[in-house]
Amino acid sequence: MLERDVLVVGAGPAGLAASIEAAKAGADVLLVDLNMKPGGQLFKQIHKFFGSSAHRSGTRGFDIGKMLLDEAEKAGVEIWLQSTVIGAFPGNLIAIEKGIDGGEKEVITLKSKKVIIATGASENVVRFKGWTTPGVMGAGAAQTMINVNHVKPGNKIVMVGSGNVGLIVSYQLMQAGCDVVALIEAAPKIGGYAVHAAKIRRAGVPIYTKHTVVEAIPGEDGTVCKVVIAEVDDKFQPIPGTEKEIEADTVTIGAGLKPATDMVKLEKCRLTFNGPFGGFIPLHNDKMETSKKGVYVAGDATGVEEANTALEEGRIAGISAVESLGLIEPKEAEKMRIEIWKRLEALRMGPFGERRQIEKNNILAEYEEKVVAAVEMD
């Protein structure tokens, strides 16, 4: 049977960083990802990152992706692409559907001493009449189409949601030659950074705050041809009589993400519910270890944040995994973790970050209370 020291699931920033740290310490690392290319969402992020210089502010997402891939290659990380974990079984056994040449697939059972889950997040949908009409899609999906596949999702776009994803993707859709005919936000004001909002405003995109989409109307070909929006009251309910019809062929939804937890559920890791982090997430400690010994988590799968926090959490998970394999000294590992947690604290500051720091502390505290206490009782 195939055996590895560490299996990392998901080759986004968290998974790549975890793999690099583990491989650098001398572990046999296998990194699997279901996509055709590694890098997760980094390669569609053509905008410059914010933050401190320690976190590569001013660097574009795809350049960070290239750097990580280079590092992973140098560290000797083995990467399987178009490969998906389909099951986890007692005895550290993992079933993987491995992509092999020519689009063929093969099911492989792997015995891995440690598992790091960095499966990211998936887009939330919004329920309105006609939401299943072709032409309605996630804002992230539209971003993948333009920035990775170089295909326009449509010509006239209604963007729903004015968080940073809605704002950035609106701007990139315009750069790709689409017409963003409306930006819709249910809250009374724009959610994302002012610097992104200003770009949209300068370009003359009509912004409708306190509005929602109530219907996507299909044309003769069955795809979206008109979108009906309406004003909402204080409880976000549409107000009758305020409907407006907009001609558009695409509705992109930037309504947040939810952590992808299938894999942590398979591993039977203890979950908790956390609204600001996007829903149900695995509990973990400051080593990023879950309630299941030897199973670690990192990145959006532990709560939706951003690429830099994912990367740093990935490093912690990688370091902790090789520490428990005895490849680095506990003292050394602890020193590295303290440094990284400091950097994470710096990333979780400001109007958007502070809340995440509070929630992260809550998760660490709940782990102590529910997982550590439960073990001590046994």
Place this chain on the structure above:
Amino acid sequence: MAEYFSDDMIVCRCEEVTVAEIKEAIRQGAKDVVGVKRRVRAGMGLCQGRTCEKMVQQILAQELGAKPWEVGTSSARPPIRPISFGDLANGVVE
């Protein structure tokens, strides 16, 4: 505005489950996502509930007056991604 939230609206597109069917499942005693899934198959299709789970949770919370954490989340069983019987049968098992 009720016309925009009609009960014939599809929630789980993989299994074509409507709002009405989910509400009926709740009337029959479903109290969480797994209960709805077992009764009407919402979340049992190709995407395994990745798209509709949040909407099912919203409907449950709304109908039962429950908090988001009370309506739970779907369970996961292998295979968590669609796989052909052929690939599964040819798998390497020792």
